Amino acid sequence: MDRDSTLRVEKTTSLKAVVKKTYVLDTNVLLHDPTAVAAFKQHHVVIPMTVLEELDHIKDRRDKTVSREARIAIQMIDKVVDNASPQDIQAGVPVPGSTPEDVPRGTLAIYPDQRLIGDADVPYLDGTQDQANDNRIINVALSLQAENPAEFVCLVTKDINMRIKAKGSGLIHVEDYRRDRVLDDIDLLARGYEHVEGDFWSMISEVDTLREGNCTLHRIPRKSLPQAYPNMFVHDDQEFIAFVQRVDRDFVYLRCDSRDSLMHKRFWGLSPRNLEQAMAMSLLDNDSVDMTVMTGPAGSGKTLLALAYGLHAILEQNKYSKLIVARSTPPIAEDIGFLPGTEEEKMAPWLAAFDDNLEVLHGTDESCHGSITYVKERANIQFKSLNFMRGRSFNNAYIVIDEAQGLTQFQLKSVISRVGADSKIVVLGNLAQIDNKYISPLTSGLTYLVEKSKAYPHAGIMHVNGIVRSRLAAFAEENL
Secondary structure (H helix, E strand, C coil): HHHHHHHCCCCCCCCCCCCCCCECCCCCHHHHHCHHHHCCCCEEEEHHHHHHHHHHHHHCCCEEEEEEHHHHHHHHHHHHHHCCCHHHHHHCCECCCCCCCCCCCCCEEEHHHHCCCCCCCCCCCCCHHHHHCCHHHHHHHHHHHHEEEEEEEEEEECHHHHHHHHHHHHCCEEEEECEEEEEEECHCCCEEEEEECCCCCHHCCEEEEEEEEEEEEEEEEHHHCCCCCCCCCCCCCCCCCEEEEECCCCEEEEEEEEEEHHHHEECCCCCCHHHHHHHHHHHHCCCCCCEEEEEEECCCCCHHHHHHHHHHHHCEEEEEEEEEEECCCCCCCCCCCHHHHHHHHHHHHCCCCHHHHHHHHHHHCHHHHHHHHHHHHCCCEEEEEEHHCCCCCEEEEEEEEEEEHHCCHHHHHHHCCEEECCCEEEEEEECCCCCCCCCCCCCCCCHHHHHCCCCCCCCCEECCCCCCCHHHHHHHHHHC
């Protein structure tokens, strides 16, 4: 044996110990994601008493959406601290499921901020009852930072002004809640199609052709189309267009389509005005696609396409027994409970867009109003508020969720989980028109849904571009 081999020294790498960080959560984080207490892995989560008080007030509000999430957040906290002593709750209780079994669990503590008093050494904000609760929550983070200057103490809030106040008060670490952020840039959001410049086949190194039932598929290497996912379209400048039938680890399976056949598709008298509308109509009419998500600017025809297919599928094909149109209602004084009439009549102010689209589809009829009334009855069109859909199941139904960009991922999940057997759901939204102060295009439930469902073989995504309302609408969307 070579003497040198007996003296060989294996190279070792020293692993740094994971630094445990402390995160102070604002109320809006728990309303945005009621399971947030388990989202910080092996770190220490602190919930100020003020947050619990705010959750207690919110859980009894008339606004069913936010009150439900407040109750779920309270129940999550209760599961963690249920059997712990007061001393343990203030020190930190292990959070079940926050980490894998072989990794130290994160901890959750309740901070009694009512005990905080003025301290010349700590730059506390005014925490009296006359001041906003935000100040008391910021003061908790300032206190923990002063007590543990060598540790990482961070305030997590979705309130932009609160983040500015906290930084201005001397808090070193302040962050937005990013667990729900699935993209770094909204321009990376899946669009449902990929345009290849020039000739598509010139970039393909190898291709096999195989027959599956009545369908001819072209199998190409996955590396030739690395961003491919099921039910997306590929087209080039040479009139080529194909549909991604499925994707596996090594190959992408394409089904060639004809632009002419796509552009000549008709639903309830409606034909596409551009290729994106045509591809969206193809997805809607695909029986293997249980959920279609359509994004795009105002006036691109999303609602009209969804409604036209619903009438086509129910009245001409007898696929479904009812058409359910739903959207969230704003939690302000004109809550639907204050309006007279049935649920459909109460929802009318927020679903007027569907009546407008019915007028488009029947505008040339001799009696437009009579046609719309007749269609509503025959198609069994029901208008619902998302606030009252939870806890119900909808079977053999065609469901349209409108204005989904203002929903959180938790809200969208709770609605989609209501879809029953033999049903199809269509989710519509415009990420440029978010009116929820705690939601951005990157954290919208619609963005989350697109990214999480694009790999699911029974979901289809399409970004419908091109304003079809008028040249003035196109100008407004692009320039104002």
